[in-house]
Amino acid sequence: MTAGTETGPVRTVDDADPAVRVWKRMRALVIDQHDRRRAAADAVGLSPVRVRALLEVVREPAMLSDLAERLSVDRPYATVVVDDLQRRGLVRRVPHAADRRCKIVSATTEGIEAAARASAIMNDPPAELRSLAAADLAELDRVLGSF
Numbered sequence: 001m002t003a004g005t006e007t008g009p010v011r012t013v014d015d016a017d018p019a020v021r022v023w024k025r026m027r028a029l030v031i032d033q034h035d036r037r038r039a040a041a042d043a044v045g046l047s048p049v050r051v052r053a054l055l056e057v058v059r060e061p062a063m064l065s066d067l068a069e070r071l072s073v074d075r076p077y078a079t080v081v082v083d084d085l086q087r088r089g090l091v092r093r094v095p096h097a098a099d100r101r102c103k104i105v106s107a108t109t110e111g112i113e114a115a116a117r118a119s120a121i122m123n124d125p126p127a128e129l130r131s132l133a134a135a136d137l138a139e140l141d142r143v144l145g146s147f
Contacts, residue, residue: 061106
């Protein structure tokens with residue numbers, strides 16, 4: 001272990017550790033070589049965080065505070081993001097059924113369509129993954145599905 005930080009001790013990473021090697025390879029494949037977040041954002045004319053927010057409310061409508069938590073942003077920034085998405089006609093705020101003081105952010109039809117376009121880009125597997133044998137894909141799916 002090395003010196004700690006505000007969030008806890010910093011662990012030394014050992015490339016001989018199989019978990020470290022696998023994680024580095026997964027990260028390299030998904031983020032370094034095939035990060036499609038920018039392409040998805042460009043395709044729908046939004047920033048990556050706005051795409052994430054839109055995908056979140058399509059998955060499950062939420063109060064602004066819950067959406068901020070799911071996006072790991074503070075509430076004022078989530079408000080800015082939702083305000084922009086609402087101006088674009090991609091989301092709407094509706095009164096909460098149990099508490100009329102609260103609003104629920106949900107996607108409009110246009111928002112659902114934009115989210116589907118972004119998802120199609122982000123969920124398209126890279127050629128390296130498509131080229132794996134069916135048995136290898138099944139094993140990878142099994143292992144990743146256990147998390």
